[in-house]
Amino acid sequence: MATAARKAAPKAAAKPALRKNALPREFSKDEDLKAYREMLLIRRFEEKAGQMYGMGLIGGFCHLYIGQEAVVVGVEMAQKDGDQVITSYRDHGHMIACGMDPKGVMAELTGRRGGLSKGKGGSMHMFSVEKQFYGGHGIVGAQVPLGTGLAFANRYKKNGQVSIVYFGDGAANQGQVYESFNMAELWKLPVVYVIENNRYAMGTSVSRASAQTDFSKRGISFNIPGEQVDGMDVRAVRDAAERAIQWCRDGKGPYILEMQTYRYRGHSMSDPAKYRSKDEVQKMREEHDPIEQVRARLLKQWKLAEDDLKSVDADVRLIVNDAAEFATHDPEPDPSELWTDILK
Numbered sequence: 001m002a003t004a005a006r007k008a009a010p011k012a013a014a015k016p017a018l019r020k021n022a023l024p025r026e027f028s029k030d031e032d033l034k035a036y037r038e039m040l041l042i043r044r045f046e047e048k049a050g051q052m053y054g055m056g057l058i059g060g061f062c063h064l065y066i067g068q069e070a071v072v073v074g075v076e077m078a079q080k081d082g083d084q085v086i087t088s089y090r091d092h093g094h095m096i097a098c099g100m101d102p103k104g105v106m107a108e109l110t111g112r113r114g115g116l117s118k119g120k121g122g123s124m125h126m127f128s129v130e131k132q133f134y135g136g137h138g139i140v141g142a143q144v145p146l147g148t149g150l151a152f153a154n155r156y157k158k159n160g161q162v163s164i165v166y167f168g169d170g171a172a173n174q175g176q177v178y179e180s181f182n183m184a185e186l187w188k189l190p191v192v193y194v195i196e197n198n199r200y201a202m203g204t205s206v207s208r209a210s211a212q213t214d215f216s217k218r219g220i221s222f223n224i225p226g227e228q229v230d231g232m233d234v235r236a237v238r239d240a241a242e243r244a245i246q247w248c249r250d251g252k253g254p255y256i257l258e259m260q261t262y263r264y265r266g267h268s269m270s271d272p273a274k275y276r277s278k279d280e281v282q283k284m285r286e287e288h289d290p291i292e293q294v295r296a297r298l299l300k301q302w303k304l305a306e307d308d309l310k311s312v313d314a315d316v317r318l319i320v321n322d323a324a325e326f327a328t329h330d331p332e333p334d335p336s337e338l339w340t341d342i343l344k
Helices: 004-007 029-054 069-078 093-099 104-109 141-156 175-186 234-249 278-288 290-300 306-329 337-341
Strands: 084-086 165-168 190-198 224-229 255-260
Touching: 029 069, 029 084, 029 093, 029 290, 069 093, 069 165, 069 234, 069 278, 069 290, 069 337, 084 104, 084 141, 093 104, 104 306, 141 175, 141 190, 224 234, 234 290, 255 337, 290 306, 306 337
Parallel strands: 084 165, 165 190, 190 255, 224 255
Antiparallel strands: none
16 A cells, blocks of 8 residues: 555655766857956956055955856856846956956955946945846855845746856855745745855865855755866856856756856965865866966967967956956045945
């Protein structure tokens, strides 16, 4: 009797298997050029921000995205207009990938009135309703329930939009993350959770801080599918993001992407990163750099000349230098700004 009942029981809906090391779909020449330029713009911007911080022109906290550029550029290539983005305090690259003006981003870093938060938010707190960018959040993991709320609004409005929620391997251990997972799967919310695993959180290796170091499996107990992705290969990121976003857009609920990436700098500008060796960082730069991978394809596969790529770099540097010039000469906010944008 029990055996017959088991046979008659309906099967649970199939979940996609964890995908590892799948060969990514090749980019066209235009796609490689777009990815190269976007990643290079983020890197040059962050390098300039690091210089300006060292000169005392940027105050407060400053977390650089150098090394992780393929993650946000690849995901952005899979998004559609109207999809929302929310992230943590390591947010400059996400803003630029969303199309926010580098001048406005840099001016916010220096606390000027032309900044995207009128000079009042600084590095960790910038927003753009126009670009569907909802921050920049300084509290570890705080963006996860907020991004889940954006997805709830999308489901309620039936607008077909997807919320992209970025957080790191350190934030993945926060309790509010799992409360969000539970609600997202329970209500089949259209949200992609992108875990940027740069291996060290605030300075501790994931193997010392996490009992489960395969972050793509963090949603198993909630029936949320997930996959590990080579976050240093922009093609692999784009492929995985397309699958995840389509899963959400089809009304199947949330999806987890663990992006296996690496930050070259310390957690913030005040972190000397002595918890890892210089040889380890150098090896990642030489063998897995996301920008150099695309550069090599442009030269070998698409037969671009070195001068062509130098021209792209020159254009990017001009944009970044103009942003820095604007950010150092734009006036500071008027004191009256202290009383604006305050909820009563």
